[in-house]
Amino acid sequence: MTQGSGKLLDFETLRKSCRRCSVLELCLPAPLEGADLDRLGGMLCSRSYTPNQHVYNTGDRSGNIYIVRTGSLKSWVTTIHGHEQILGFHLPGEIFGLDGVDAFQYQSGVQALEPSELCLLPYDALETIASQVPSLHRQLLRVISREIVIEHEHVMMMSSRPAIERVALFVQVLAQREALRGQPPQLLKLTMSRADIASYLALANETVSRMLSRLEQSGLIRVTHRKLEILDPEGLIEITGEYPVSLRLAD
Amino acid sequence: MTQGSGKLLDFETLRKSCRRCSVLELCLPAPLEGADLDRLGGMLCSRSYTPNQHVYNTGDRSGNIYIVRTGSLKSWVTTIHGHEQILGFHLPGEIFGLDGVDAFQYQSGVQALEPSELCLLPYDALETIASQVPSLHRQLLRVISREIVIEHEHVMMMSSRPAIERVALFVQVLAQREALRGQPPQLLKLTMSRADIASYLALANETVSRMLSRLEQSGLIRVTHRKLEILDPEGLIEITGEYPVSLRLAD
DNA sequence: CGATGTATTGACATTGATCAATTGGGGTGG
């Protein structure tokens, strides 16, 4: 496994660290008592990654669950043809690495798309955490739950038949995920390449380009290289006529 | 939520129940002590479902994680236009219901494809279980891990470009899942309709029919209504591996 | 400022969706 620059955190550092973490409310929505936070000491580890750096590769011996603190990453598998299939993008507050629990080795590869910081949770520590900090256990389950909903959203994108819908849905879901962590959802930074998006949506990258251009010509968005501005959210929703009910915010 | 015929199990019944369960080694691979099994008493609940019966619907207040004991089920979401998108099929030993943890309501619907029996795990009980039966906590994580791997396999199917690959992969993965629970993997019972398969693979159901016929004409499988026999597993692998792409991919 | 890889745009070919007709099974009632 590719190693990042990591360090174990002592009690005091951790408490401060988690309290200052930008995704605290996602990772630990329930207020943890100071004592509970202390118990986490020694279990957690924070690590930084540079763009393109691998967190782990397919087949690597597993051992950790990861939660994104800052930055963004992609996970993928390589097919027999040597073709790379993107399985997901990981934004702050989101989890990955669970696919390695069952077989003791990761079933996919993960690499950073930009400078990123991750929070590591060793599998072994989870049992201890679960038994000693029950509220954290519930929070972990919630993060896993969100991850599964995101996977379902991915399926919804891939099953949208007209390519324009897939791309529009992609933009919308990305904006939603930005909003969830309190970021302005109308200005997106596409940290992944067009080819990554294309693979994620099961389209040719030329098609992704064309559809983005089409959305821009319709006045719905504005794209300049890796910056994307949503001009007309309502219009986007109209395009994705098949927008799944489950994706809409509580109403 | 639609109610099945359920009953709470006392200690003794549960112990026998779990010990006789066909998916014991999937659900609880690590041997549990008798005392641990006893502690599960009162937390677990078993329920039977008839074909087409709903376990829950999108928007239902959540509360349980489900593990399949016998039978098979499908989960789906309905789009605004009334179109049904299949998210997954659930076989014995597999888990579902996690998508309801975060928002306190299920984000999808689930219904039985045949007479099925489910094991219910209330969210609330999970914390207790985790703290009192640590080994079970780890097993739960493994079942979740398998579920995520299955979701990734689903994405791989949907991203396979030629339709024949998607269907071939579908058959292979289904056989694999049968094999995992000790069933002969060459004889499959398709409990779901062609339309369900089509939705799952993001294809038209006519295309699924055509591809199954094509696989049969090639002598790789034998399909009669809902029974599918794999005649040439190697041949299937070659199709998913080399079909049309290998002719053009020069890498 | 130049070089290399990424993104866009265009032209064409092909796959799979759509529409339509037919067959086939499983369930129900006579």
Next chain:
DNA sequence: CCACCCCAATTGATCAATGTCAATACATCG
């Protein structure tokens, strides 16, 4: 037990949408 019916599945013909190939424009990074 058989016959009917209805829904599921198969098969066929056509065409639009998107993948593929190719060339150009554009950033980013050295």
